[in-house]
Amino acid sequence: MCQLLGMNGNTPTDIVFSFTGFCTRAEEHKDGFGIAFFEGPGVRLFVDAQSARTSPVAEMVRQYPIRSDNIIAHIRKATQGRIALENTHPFQRELWGRYWVFAHNGDLKNFAPRLHASFRPVGNTDSELAFCWLMQELSKAHASVPSIPELTATLRELVPQLAAHGTFNCMLSNGEALWAHCSTKLWYLVRQHPFQRATLQDEDISVNFAEETSAADRVAVVVTEPLTRDENWVAFRPGELKVFAGGLPLDH
Amino acid sequence: MCQLLGMNGNTPTDIVFSFTGFCTRAEEHKDGFGIAFFEGPGVRLFVDAQSARTSPVAEMVRQYPIRSDNIIAHIRKATQGRIALENTHPFQRELWGRYWVFAHNGDLKNFAPRLHASFRPVGNTDSELAFCWLMQELSKAHASVPSIPELTATLRELVPQLAAHGTFNCMLSNGEALWAHCSTKLWYLVRQHPFQRATLQDEDISVNFAEETSAADRVAVVVTEPLTRDENWVAFRPGELKVFAGGLPLDH
Numbered sequence: 001m002c003q004l005l006g007m008n009g010n011t012p013t014d015i016v017f018s019f020t021g022f023c024t025r026a027e028e029h030k031d032g033f034g035i036a037f038f039e040g041p042g043v044r045l046f047v048d049a050q051s052a053r054t055s056p057v058a059e060m061v062r063q064y065p066i067r068s069d070n071i072i073a074h075i076r077k078a079t080q081g082r083i084a085l086e087n088t089h090p091f092q093r094e095l096w097g098r099y100w101v102f103a104h105n106g107d108l109k110n111f112a113p114r115l116h117a118s119f120r121p122v123g124n125t126d127s128e129l130a131f132c133w134l135m136q137e138l139s140k141a142h143a144s145v146p147s148i149p150e151l152t153a154t155l156r157e158l159v160p161q162l163a164a165h166g167t168f169n170c171m172l173s174n175g176e177a178l179w180a181h182c183s184t185k186l187w188y189l190v191r192q193h194p195f196q197r198a199t200l201q202d203e204d205i206s207v208n209f210a211e212e213t214s215a216a217d218r219v220a221v222v223v224t225e226p227l228t229r230d231e232n233w234v235a236f237r238p239g240e241l242k243v244f245a246g247g248l249p250l251d252h
Numbered sequence: 253m254c255q256l257l258g259m260n261g262n263t264p265t266d267i268v269f270s271f272t273g274f275c276t277r278a279e280e281h282k283d284g285f286g287i288a289f290f291e292g293p294g295v296r297l298f299v300d301a302q303s304a305r306t307s308p309v310a311e312m313v314r315q316y317p318i319r320s321d322n323i324i325a326h327i328r329k330a331t332q333g334r335i336a337l338e339n340t341h342p343f344q345r346e347l348w349g350r351y352w353v354f355a356h357n358g359d360l361k362n363f364a365p366r367l368h369a370s371f372r373p374v375g376n377t378d379s380e381l382a383f384c385w386l387m388q389e390l391s392k393a394h395a396s397v398p399s400i401p402e403l404t405a406t407l408r409e410l411v412p413q414l415a416a417h418g419t420f421n422c423m424l425s426n427g428e429a430l431w432a433h434c435s436t437k438l439w440y441l442v443r444q445h446p447f448q449r450a451t452l453q454d455e456d457i458s459v460n461f462a463e464e465t466s467a468a469d470r471v472a473v474v475v476t477e478p479l480t481r482d483e484n485w486v487a488f489r490p491g492e493l494k495v496f497a498g499g500l501p502l503d504h
Contacts, residue, residue: 039301041374042337047296060312085294094345097372099338118370118391120349122293139370 106167182236218247358419470499
């Protein structure tokens, strides 16, 4: 299984601390990593087909505090599709003049949808196939970029059709919001005023967010396994789809 | 004006030497840089909205010898579109289950094509608009990935329609070949056996390719201005479209 990490903030925020903790899990998940940073509508996607522990690309990401409002990262343990760049998450496409980024943890069985629109997989993972199908169905459901609640409503219809084929923990962002679906395992927390110290689960690294932030900052972090040992992580329910915007989970 | 650098090899080759020389020109072209590396059908695209001389992303690219068979790099001096990630070349889209990467040097005037298919610009440059139009017209001309000669023939019809609007030096790759069109300025060379020493134009750095290569290696380098002072660079003619595959310019 792979691991997912997502971030949505109300202000561009760097992910150095969380990504450092996430990378310590790459020993077991050594078949590549990727991370996408939205900066407004623009996106940059760093991928490497080697482990996030040893990749020079991951090292650069840990050292260079890229400030972003929406981030999706993934470390891969190959289940379907060979270890190659084209099979490395996250995947990216353009729809309605916006970039969309997607990453998946799980395994889909007997999933062979008809792709009749203009989104085709380049690699051979079930994950990229699911993403292409999602993009196709979104493009059929709306004529141009819908509002966040409209998109959430459409995704609530589409995602269960994918999850019916197996394990489907996933994250999707278009730079405006972060959607996360839990099939088996996903946690989130909101960091906001009053900020406190947080200590990584797997390494003796801690950061005092009170010193790093301003009182108005707010950021939601979503991850396969809690990253810190002294913060209040909330478990998703199986089958739950949440949308985060402005650093908060939205109710609708 | 911006500057372009492209590479097409018959074997995955690193571009550390050429990219180092290319980055020395970033003082004047300081509004961002980008570089796309194909590894088979997979691609990774590194972009930064700061100068290639100071960007930590560019530093990582100079230090990490990523081996690739097709590379397109760009350093930007903004003419149309603000300095932002979404306006930073190269641009990337997927068509027929292949990734396509495009970069442009020049300026198009009165260019407002009808975009009725599924390729829309995310930023607001004339370059990304031209790329979206090219992808649209290619998708109309062929039902699936055509052969290199077929694609070249289609591009020979399409590119002059863009060049009619202004300066259109550009590079395009799908990981199989590199297409380069010269409107005003473009040079290329082929490095092959017997390999020799080459010295960068702008810095006292030289490399003896005889020590770095095997006799069967062959690589074509295409660039806005010759990178080295002791190699035989060939100038493109204005209006010329060349395609490089296997490290050689093809005749058709």
